Amino acid sequence: MARRNATDIASEMRRSIEAGTYRRFERLPPSRKLAESFGVARNTLRDALNQLENEGLLETRPGSGTYVTVQDQNQIPDAVGDSTPLELIDARFALEPHICRLCVLHGRREDFDTMEELCARMEAATNDPVAFSEADTAFHRALASATRNSLLIWLIGQINTVRSLDEWMRMRHLTLDPDIISEYNRQHRQILEALRSREPERAAVMMKEHLETARLSLTRAAET
Amino acid sequence: MARRNATDIASEMRRSIEAGTYRRFERLPPSRKLAESFGVARNTLRDALNQLENEGLLETRPGSGTYVTVQDQNQIPDAVGDSTPLELIDARFALEPHICRLCVLHGRREDFDTMEELCARMEAATNDPVAFSEADTAFHRALASATRNSLLIWLIGQINTVRSLDEWMRMRHLTLDPDIISEYNRQHRQILEALRSREPERAAVMMKEHLETARLSLTRAAET
DNA sequence: CCATATTGGATCAACTTTGGATCAATCAAG
DNA sequence: CTTGATTGATCCAAAGTTGATCCAATATGG
Numbered sequence A, B: 001m002a003r004r005n006a007t008d009i010a011s012e013m014r015r016s017i018e019a020g021t022y023r024r025f026e027r028l029p030p031s032r033k034l035a036e037s038f039g040v041a042r043n044t045l046r047d048a049l050n051q052l053e054n055e056g057l058l059e060t061r062p063g064s065g066t067y068v069t070v071q072d073q074n075q076i077p078d079a080v081g082d083s084t085p086l087e088l089i090d091a092r093f094a095l096e097p098h099i100c101r102l103c104v105l106h107g108r109r110e111d112f113d114t115m116e117e118l119c120a121r122m123e124a125a126t127n128d129p130v131a132f133s134e135a136d137t138a139f140h141r142a143l144a145s146a147t148r149n150s151l152l153i154w155l156i157g158q159i160n161t162v163r164s165l166d167e168w169m170r171m172r173h174l175t176l177d178p179d180i181i182s183e184y185n186r187q188h189r190q191i192l193e194a195l196r197s198r199e200p201e202r203a204a205v206m207m208k209e210h211l212e213t214a215r216l217s218l219t220r221a222a223e224t
Numbered sequence C: 001c002c003a004t005a006t007t008g009g010a011t012c013a014a015c016t017t018t019g020g021a022t023c024a025a026t027c028a029a030g
Numbered sequence D: 001c002t003t004g005a006t007t008g009a010t011c012c013a014a015a016g017t018t019g020a021t022c023c024a025a026t027a028t029g030g
Helices: A006-019 A031-038 A042-054 A085-106 A109-123 A129-145 A150-164 A166-175 A178-196 A200-223 B006-019 B031-038 B042-054 B078-082 B085-106 B109-123 B129-145 B150-163 B166-175 B178-196 B200-223
Strands: A058-061 A065-068 B058-061 B065-068
Touching: A006 A042, A031 A042, A042 A058, A042 B129, A085 A129, A085 A150, A085 A178, A085 A200, A085 B085, A085 B150, A109 A129, A109 A178, A129 A150, A129 A166, A129 A178, A150 B085, A150 B150, A166 A200, A178 A200, B006 B042, B031 B042, B042 B058, B085 B129, B085 B150, B085 B178, B085 B200, B109 B129, B109 B178, B129 B150, B129 B166, B129 B178, B166 B200, B178 B200
Parallel strands: none
Antiparallel strands: A058 A065, B058 B065
16 A cells, blocks of 8 residues: 555545535544554644645634534435425526527527417417426526536426426426416517517516516415 | 557557546656556657646656646536636636625634634735645635535535646736735735624625736736 | 753754656557 | 557656644633
8 A cells, every 4th residue: 555645635525525424514623643543644634624625625624623614415316306496496596597698699580480389389378387397497597508508408497307306296286277388488488578578677677577486486386 | 569659658548547547746756667557668658748848738747757738628617618718717706705695694713713714814825826725726616615505505516626637727927926815814814804793795895806806916916 | 040851943864755757568449 | 679658667747735833713611
């Protein structure tokens, strides 16, 4: 076994933290003890700790100790799968208004035609929550596609996989009555109009309104 | 078994690295030990290492060791790996301003203290682009963590893996001169102040300004 | 409130490990 | 044979580790 250097120790500890051996806000053993248990000099261990601190995994407070500042990744093995509908809405609230703005910049005629088509399909599905929901997902995906930004397209794709989850399915049937669907359809049309007339801010505002409606109907359903 | 030559060894090691046996930033065993374990002379092994270094998979630091520089490609989704720096900025433009707003809502004292710490570290790294970049990534991750939204935390985590990609690393050195770093530091402070005083919109605006600066310095570097 | 123990921070010179380089001897393939 | 690569040995310079010591900040307990 070769003599281990600071980088090796750092790698080892990084894995420990990511594996959850040490959890967020927990204090590590004192550097002297740690050095001993790794069989390495305290200076070397301190170098390792500094590396991890620079990566933002640890925080050391002189006189007090060294603390873990990140959550271990296994705690969120599938963040997408475990996220709640409200978390999802917040994430969409972050992404989609700006996607609308980019859509105005990069969207082409055929993109808007696709969305038009999907709007029509949603309007024909006022009484069919499942069909509506499918078209709705496709609409928001089309919106992302029109940005021509592969990263955003992928992120929206990831987010949309949540919608096929059980809890989400149940929520959908609780929230999607014909009145709500009509309201959504009206908003989709407004968004599309704003995009077509190349008004980025208006499109973004409409999208926020749309998501706000979704959030409201969600919290209302949760209270029932 | 025929006697293995340098190219054979290189192939074998290349496969090990791509399979993830050795992870990014991890140190390989010393060349003497490696040579022994491959049953080959150290000179031959060094030739193999040189081949891999020329391919950009490894980096050897005399007196220290040989380190893996590439990330296991299987770990990175294609969409994330293939995205350009400008796409990345657009994605951050979508996510981070709203993350700031949520941060005002859900952030706790200790979250802001962590960010404060990271600001201090970035300010100490005005002349060290690599150290600055690490702390910067950690700052934006801390911001996401403070939202307590596991989906957003995960999204930012995905986005941050992009930054460790090769093309990005090169860009970083082109863009991060001391003046730019100082400007970034000023903006980080402003964001943190706005968060502390619980002003969601001001924080979001500061973040937009920050990202706009980043976009500018990127396009400027691309023109050079 | 203070005294004391414990914690991390910093420094230093001696030592060890690391990769870099070279070269004559040896081996394998054409 | 001749050519090309591998071998094994040796020396080198760079970098890192060590172990010791002193310091400053914090925590603890009376």
